Amino acid sequence: MEMTHDLIVIGGGSGGVAGSRRAAALGAKVAIVEADRFGGTCVIRGCVPKKLMMYAASFAHQFKDAAGFGWTDLQARFEMPRWADAKKREIDRLEKIYDEMLGNAGVETVRGRGRFTSACEVDVGGRRLAAPRILVATGGAPAADALPGLAAAMTSNEVLDLRELPESLLVIGGGYIAVEFASILSALGSRVTLAYRDRYPLRGFDDELRGRLALALGERGITLACGVALQQLERDAQGFVLTRADGSVLRAAAALNATGRKPSTAGLGLAEAGVPLNARGAIIVDNESRTAVPSIWAVGDVTDRVNLTPVAIAEARAFADTEFARTPTRVDHRIVASAVFTDPPVGSVGLTEQQAALRGPVDIYAADFRPMKEAFVGGSQRTFMKLVVDGLDQRVLGAHMIGPEAPEIIQSLAVAVTGGARKHDFDQTIAVHPTLSEEFMLMRTPVRRLAQAVQPPAAPVAS
Ligand SMILES: Cc1cc2nc3c(=O)[nH]c(=O)nc-3n(C[C@H](O)[C@H](O)[C@H](O)COP(=O)(O)OP(=O)(O)OC[C@H]3O[C@@H](n4cnc5c(N)ncnc54)[C@H](O)[C@@H]3O)c2cc1C
Numbered sequence: 001m002e003m004t005h006d007l008i009v010i011g012g013g014s015g016g017v018a019g020s021r022r023a024a025a026l027g028a029k030v031a032i033v034e035a036d037r038f039g040g041t042c043v044i045r046g047c048v049p050k051k052l053m054m055y056a057a058s059f060a061h062q063f064k065d066a067a068g069f070g071w072t073d074l075q076a077r078f079e080m081p082r083w084a085d086a087k088k089r090e091i092d093r094l095e096k097i098y099d100e101m102l103g104n105a106g107v108e109t110v111r112g113r114g115r116f117t118s119a120c121e122v123d124v125g126g127r128r129l130a131a132p133r134i135l136v137a138t139g140g141a142p143a144a145d146a147l148p149g150l151a152a153a154m155t156s157n158e159v160l161d162l163r164e165l166p167e168s169l170l171v172i173g174g175g176y177i178a179v180e181f182a183s184i185l186s187a188l189g190s191r192v193t194l195a196y197r198d199r200y201p202l203r204g205f206d207d208e209l210r211g212r213l214a215l216a217l218g219e220r221g222i223t224l225a226c227g228v229a230l231q232q233l234e235r236d237a238q239g240f241v242l243t244r245a246d247g248s249v250l251r252a253a254a255a256l257n258a259t260g261r262k263p264s265t266a267g268l269g270l271a272e273a274g275v276p277l278n279a280r281g282a283i284i285v286d287n288e289s290r291t292a293v294p295s296i297w298a299v300g301d302v303t304d305r306v307n308l309t310p311v312a313i314a315e316a317r318a319f320a321d322t323e324f325a326r327t328p329t330r331v332d333h334r335i336v337a338s339a340v341f342t343d344p345p346v347g348s349v350g351l352t353e354q355q356a357a358l359r360g361p362v363d364i365y366a367a368d369f370r371p372m373k374e375a376f377v378g379g380s381q382r383t384f385m386k387l388v389v390d391g392l393d394q395r396v397l398g399a400h401m402i403g404p405e406a407p408e409i410i411q412s413l414a415v416a417v418t419g420g421a422r423k424h425d426f427d428q429t430i431a432v433h434p435t436l437s438e439e440f441m442l443m444r445t446p447v448r449r450l451a452q453a454v455q456p457p458a459a460p461v462a463s
Pocket of ligand 1: 010011012013014015016033034035036037038039040041042043045046047050112113114115137138139140156177264267268299300301302307308309310312
């Protein structure tokens with residue numbers, strides 16, 4: 001078979017762009033196929049526009065706080081079309097940069113939808129591309145099958161393109177995308193109801209953070225409709241009606257489906273190429289991102305491992321290093337820091353108290369306080385930090401925080417946790433004062449010790 005390239009990448013998002021640039025830098029002749037816009041979910045309709053919307057929302061509280069610091073005559077009003085226009089310009093600019101970066105790296109960009117015609121061939125709108133290695137990085141998309149009627153609701157894609165703020169909004173789901181948009185749109189001025197089945201949002205995060213986030217969102221004016229299964233979503237003349245299993249109904253002018261995402265594998269021709277999928281429709285890969293077909297690899301959300309941009313990038317670069325630099329490289333998915341951009345934000349790395357307690361003896365250190373800035377303006381928001389420490393060798397297994405700058409603080413602590421730091425290293429570190437993060441260095445006595453393999457206490461919502 002005549003090969004046109006050394007590598008074909010399907011999908012020009014975080015993983016695809018990173019993998020194709022790295023492979024090209026290592027001397028490979030690469031083509032990258034993108035059906036929509038280069039940059040993918042993160043740049044076009046995910047992390048980046050979401051954070052730009054979060055920045056817009058953050059001014060609401062800054063204006064309030066400013067009055068407590070002596071500022072007067074602050075008469076501000078949010079005009080969504082101005083934000084939407086500025087956001088569009090910024091995303092267009094970033095998309096262009098992605099396109100240029102690929103060109104500068106010598107990667108051929110091919111616009112269109114890629115589809116396997118054999119294990120080494122891809123069809124893009126009638127053009128045949130062939131290579132001994134093909135990397136699938138097609139990402140994921142919002143799923144609408146959690147309950148009947150969800151397809152009528154907006155998804156994160158549409159919310160980020162809103163030009164008018166809904167007067168009231170039902171956010172359906174309890175994951176990070178649900179709580180982030182609930183928090184953002186509430187701060188911008190919508191009346192938000194957050195509906196999910198569990199007792200607390202953010203399943204998988206430390207229970208104490210989950211409880212505290214629920215409390216904080218409630219204090220910020222969001223109605224939490226939790227702990228009851230959701231049955232169906234319907235439209236009527238006023239907007240949306242969500243029926244719950246206990247017969248109660250929730251109403252709002254607009255609805256956001258944030259119940260989860262599914263891997264984008266439909267129409268790719270994977271079955272024809274012989275690539276098996278798991279029950280959730282994700283491509284099954286080994287720890288070097290190989291599929292069952294020797295010429296095909298997959299990275300990022302389409303493999304449904306840890307669905308975050310830096311993970312997709314790391315997996316793609318590891319693939320390129322392994323295949324084109326002959327340097328076998330694997331991504332360690334066990335310690336991945338993550339953040340939730342709510343108000344207050346959440347940052348987390350390593351094991352939760354619940355996970356650690358199931359493994360062995362654990363010491364829990366915590367700090368719970370009203371930060372200086374909050375106390376000065378008479379606010380009630382508390383900041384909470386927690387270290388999960390191995391009770392035997394004192395290794396810090398996890399660090400968790402809810403409070404201002406938590407994502408930035410946890411990013412730095414992730415170095416220590418990944419590097420295997422012990423509690424002693426935190427104690428020895430001289431703090432930067434006055435900061436919030438210094439509290440992580442000043443926790444001297446455990447708030448509790450958990451013996452081998454115990455269930456930790458249920459999440460205390462607040463002390
Ligand atoms: C609202 C939202 C907020 C998020 N916030 C964060 C965050 O704060 N931090 C974080 O780390 N992650 C965040 N994420 C997750 C992050 O965006 C994804 O983990 C990341 O984009 C995955 O990268 P990827 O390369 O796997 O796929 P994607 O970035 O989704 O890229 C896949 C690309 O493949 C293209 N494609 C699909 N099928 C084909 C085909 N057949 N042919 C050609 N092209 C195709 C798509 O058009 C797309 O451009 C967020 C996601 C969402 C939805």
